[in-house]
Amino acid sequence: MTIDVVLCVPSCEGPVRKAFEVTGVTPAVASTGRLNEVAALEPAGGFAGAVINASAFPFSEAMNLCRQLRSRERGARPIILLVDHYQLDDLTFREDLFDDFVVGPFDVSELATRLRHRLRRAGNENVAPRVEHGGLSMNLETYQASITGRVMDLTYMEYELLRFLATNPNRVFTRETLLSRVWGYEYYGGARTVDVHVRRLRAKLGEEHANLIQTVRSVGYKFGTNAERVND
Amino acid sequence: MASMKSQAEYVLRTVEERGVRFVQLWFTDVLGRHKAFHVTPAELEDALDQGMTFDGSAIDGFSRIQESDVLARPDLSTFQLLPWYDEGAGVARVFCDITNIDGTPFEGCPRQQLRHVLDGARAEGYTFFVAPEIEYFYFEDLDPSREPRPIDRGSYFDLGADDVASQLRRRTVLMLEEMGIGVEHAQHEDAPGQHEIDLRYTDAITMADTVMTVRHVVKELARQSGVSASFMPKPLANTPGSGMHTHLSLWRDERNAFIGDGPYGLSELATKFIAGLVHHAPEITAVTNQWVNSYKRLVPGDEAPVAAGWARFNAAALVRVPSVKPGRIDSTRIEYRSPDSAANPYLAFAVILAAGLSGVRGDYELPKEGEQAAPLPESLAQAVDLMAHSKLLLETMGEHQVEWFLRNKRAEWDAYRAQVTPFELERYLPLL
Numbered sequence: 001m002t003i004d005v006v007l008c009v010p011s012c013e014g015p016v017r018k019a020f021e022v023t024g025v026t027p028a029v030a031s032t033g034r035l036n037e038v039a040a041l042e043p044a045g046g047f048a049g050a051v052i053n054a055s056a057f058p059f060s061e062a063m064n065l066c067r068q069l070r071s072r073e074r075g076a077r078p079i080i081l082l083v084d085h086y087q088l089d090d091l092t093f094r095e096d097l098f099d100d101f102v103v104g105p106f107d108v109s110e111l112a113t114r115l116r117h118r119l120r121r122a123g124n125e126n127v128a129p130r131v132e133h134g135g136l137s138m139n140l141e142t143y144q145a146s147i148t149g150r151v152m153d154l155t156y157m158e159y160e161l162l163r164f165l166a167t168n169p170n171r172v173f174t175r176e177t178l179l180s181r182v183w184g185y186e187y188y189g190g191a192r193t194v195d196v197h198v199r200r201l202r203a204k205l206g207e208e209h210a211n212l213i214q215t216v217r218s219v220g221y222k223f224g225t226n227a228e229r230v231n232d
Numbered sequence: 233m234a235s236m237k238s239q240a241e242y243v244l245r246t247v248e249e250r251g252v253r254f255v256q257l258w259f260t261d262v263l264g265r266h267k268a269f270h271v272t273p274a275e276l277e278d279a280l281d282q283g284m285t286f287d288g289s290a291i292d293g294f295s296r297i298q299e300s301d302v303l304a305r306p307d308l309s310t311f312q313l314l315p316w317y318d319e320g321a322g323v324a325r326v327f328c329d330i331t332n333i334d335g336t337p338f339e340g341c342p343r344q345q346l347r348h349v350l351d352g353a354r355a356e357g358y359t360f361f362v363a364p365e366i367e368y369f370y371f372e373d374l375d376p377s378r379e380p381r382p383i384d385r386g387s388y389f390d391l392g393a394d395d396v397a398s399q400l401r402r403r404t405v406l407m408l409e410e411m412g413i414g415v416e417h418a419q420h421e422d423a424p425g426q427h428e429i430d431l432r433y434t435d436a437i438t439m440a441d442t443v444m445t446v447r448h449v450v451k452e453l454a455r456q457s458g459v460s461a462s463f464m465p466k467p468l469a470n471t472p473g474s475g476m477h478t479h480l481s482l483w484r485d486e487r488n489a490f491i492g493d494g495p496y497g498l499s500e501l502a503t504k505f506i507a508g509l510v511h512h513a514p515e516i517t518a519v520t521n522q523w524v525n526s527y528k529r530l531v532p533g534d535e536a537p538v539a540a541g542w543a544r545f546n547a548a549a550l551v552r553v554p555s556v557k558p559g560r561i562d563s564t565r566i567e568y569r570s571p572d573s574a575a576n577p578y579l580a581f582a583v584i585l586a587a588g589l590s591g592v593r594g595d596y597e598l599p600k601e602g603e604q605a606a607p608l609p610e611s612l613a614q615a616v617d618l619m620a621h622s623k624l625l626l627e628t629m630g631e632h633q634v635e636w637f638l639r640n641k642r643a644e645w646d647a648y649r650a651q652v653t654p655f656e657l658e659r660y661l662p663l664l
Contacts, residue, residue: 142245142249143242143245143246143249144246144249144250151250153250153312153313153315153410153411154412155309155310155311155312155412156238156239156242156243156308156309156311157309158412159242175486176486190359190483190486191486192359192361192435192483192486193435196414196432196433196434196435196438199414199432200412200413200414201412203409203410203412203413203414204409204410204412
């Protein structure tokens with residue numbers, strides 16, 4: 001399946017990154033508002049939307065980008081603007097340039113909800129809260145995962161690990177990265193905890209689908225369907 | 233990231249989505265017996281939030297003189313649906329830690345006792361991994377008035393006609409896998425009706441939870457098939473008993489710290505750990521082998537250990553150093569062979585780790601291979617006497633648990649001692 005790509009300017013960190021993860025859309029990060037940089041990142045099907053953090057780069061530049069995205073033939077809708085409280089007044093009479101806005105400090109669930117909501121309103125029915133990949137389907141709103149229609153009974157950490165991997169397919173993560181990104185706290189097993197959970201997930205995925213999570217020898221793990229031997 | 237709030241949200245939402253009707257709050261008494269509350273989804277949010285208050289005086293090892301109320305606090309990371317219940321009327325389980333009403337760890341809670349020992353190891357940079365091999369029997373029933381009858385006549389590694397027991401074991405393994413419990417392999421053991429399930433290593437607290445789960449699943453599936461499973465250490469005379477050989481390794485900085493240039497590819501840390509196990513084995517046996525019946529298994533002649541020593545190949549050694557396949561050096565480990573399948577896994581893993589670590593901390597010297605340092609206790613009475621003088625156990629289990637354990641086990645021994653057995657009648661009645 002194609003995962004929808006949403007433009008994200010000028011960075012995708014902290015709660016913004018997390019909101020993208022929760023929503024299951026892939027960010028395309030442009031570090032400036034220059035249109036040629038933005039256009040270079042654009043996938044063949046166009047952006048599904050844009051998240052523009054006007055509190056993190058010059059406000060006029062942010063507005064310019066919005067305007068340019070709006071005036072292009074193949075626009076990016078919806079546009080969600082992230083602003084600081086003091087910038088609220090500046091939004092007056094510029095309502096046509098964006099579809100929604102969020103005021104900092106940014107809350108992950110508010111950001112994710114607005115992103116999802118706006119994407120759906122824009123007719124983007126297949127975007128999150130669902131992640132689908134090679135027979136695996138995860139509903140991120142209800143926390144339910146199934147493999148070829150069979151519901152998987154996951155513990156919380158198994159669910160979180162699977163969600164993280166499935167929303168970042170074909171990327172290799174080290175055990176340490178997974179431990180800090182998914183667990184975020186020290187656990188008794190250290191990085192071997194990741195191995196234990198991967199093993200459990202593979203068991204629950206079933207033999208046929210166990211290779212959705214691939215071992216990358218002496219590096220870590222990646223999620224993906226391209227056939228490669230599982231070295232374990 | 234794994235905040236308590238998002239874990240609780242996950243649990244509550246899953247309960248709602250999956251139509252869960254009951255959540256079982258699992259915990260373990262001092263003797264390793266499985267206990268549970270059943271709460272409805274309506275009560276669940278409160279239980280997750282505040283824990284469940286109950287009167288501990290009814291639970292073995294939980295009674296105290298003054299305050300008897302304790303709190304069961306769910307460990308949300310262990311929330312798991314139980315796959316043998318019907319879809320739409322689901323049942324889930326979650327393991328609990330037992331705390332005092334003020335939230336401090338309750339000294340009688342084996343799960344937290346293990347956690348305490350693991351925390352100590354972690355403070356020194358060590359992670360402790362365990363992988364037990366669990367043996368048990370399938371019997372026609374558990375009627376105590378006659379000798380139990382195994383449901384098959386197979387033996388070690390038999391591949392016979394597809395009998396009930398093998399089917400049952402296979403279904404059990406699939407069910408465990410479905411619950412995310414990694415099974416290394418499962419096989420028919422030496423004795424008729426005896427089976428073994430070898431688990432893939434995990435950290436010790438997860439594994440102790442897993443052992444409790446495995447026992448429950450094995451018994452439950454046997455019951456559903458109209459037979460019974462038993463983890464009794466020695467249910468049949470003249471037939472090997474059911475052990476829980478436990479493979480151990482210590483990791484440090486994400487490396488297996490047992491790997492080194494010493495004998496059989498072991499590090500100095502590993503040899504000191506073995507020395508600690510050999511040295512303290514007699515005193516910790518009361519915990520790893522806690523029943524009168526446990527000592528019927530630890531007899532000469534079978535492959536069960538009877539004295540403290542270590543070896544590479546001798547199958548009757550207490551500590552064995554298994555061979556490591558080429559290219560699998562990370563699986564370097566040692567195997568501690570005295571525990572039986574009826575031990576409390578939390579306390580057993582806690583005392584095993586404590587014994588090994590005291591060898592590391594105290595710089596113990598490894599005895600010669602094959603040398604028998606000291607005999608293991610021959611009876612529960614001897615084991616309890618050794619426990620009563622053990623500083624190691626006092627430090628590991630705490631005063632509350634040791635004291636209760638001694639009292640309970642002495643009472644068990646006294647009750648046993650007063651019996652006149654068939655052995656005595658058969659041997660003495662015609663003669664004396």
